[in-house]
Amino acid sequence: MSIDLPDPHDEEAGRPSKTQRKNEMKALQALGERIIAMSDAERARLPLSDDMRFAVEETSRIRSREGRRRHMQYVGKVMRREDLAAIQATFDAIEQESLHRDNVFHRLEQWRDRLIEDDSADALEAFIAEYPEVDRQTLRQLTRNARSERQREKPPTSARKLFKLIRETAGL
Structure with missing residues (x-):
């Protein structure tokens, strides 16, 4: 009796490819960058968790390039737990107002x-x-x-x- 393991290159097995996961992380990091670049008043309107608010505030204290790069990876990781649909809806509302x-x-x-x-x-x-x-x-x-x-x-x-x-x- 043999066990069929999913092929890591087979995207139809339900598991995204490594490239796809990297692209999703980059997209979450980019969204984090947009949140960081917002004014405090606009950012306050976003439905962010306390962890995300802390990560955003922490970004301003990081001065080294490598430290910021690693921190942005952390921001991307925290973004996975956020309500992305609600955040996008708020972004759209802010853009419409503008x-x-x-x-x-x-x-x-x-x-x-x-x-x-x-x-x-x-x-x-x-x-x-x-x-x-x-x-x-x-x-x-x-x-x-x-x-x-x-x-x-x-x-x-x-x-x-x-x-x-x-x-x-x-x-x-």
């Missing part, structure tokens, strides 16, 4: 540029119609000053102030 913030920011930049470039009152009236609570006198003054600065090739001090006013009016 994209939304960027889109709003670009929309406000477009308002600033439109106000400065459009000499007619159309842009000004359109902005006031969208944001009726804006300080109209300050808006007109900053727009006029920003146009003047642009024509005289001066630093965009008023354009920055105009953007700040637009951002505050939009509630950001």
Whole structure:
């Protein structure tokens, strides 16, 4: 009677190959690097275990290259016990918030540029119609000053102030 041992090269036996295990560890280490690179506020939102939080905090104290490499292997090992789906969902939510913030920011930049470039009152009236609570006198003054600065090739001090006013009016 012979015992059939699974062939280490046979991936269909249910056991992943050594290369596959290495690639999974590298992916977990890369995810750990992303977590380490996050700000403390963003990291606090992640559903991490105490062991993982400690490993992340410990990373900042390691100075040697080899020590950091070994520590990242440890981080990868700890990552195996984490809820990767929940972590990925939080990453996706943070990324969506960032994209939304960027889109709003670009929309406000477009308002600033439109106000400065459009000499007619159309842009000004359109902005006031969208944001009726804006300080109209300050808006007109900053727009006029920003146009003047642009024509005289001066630093965009008023354009920055105009953007700040637009951002505050939009509630950001």
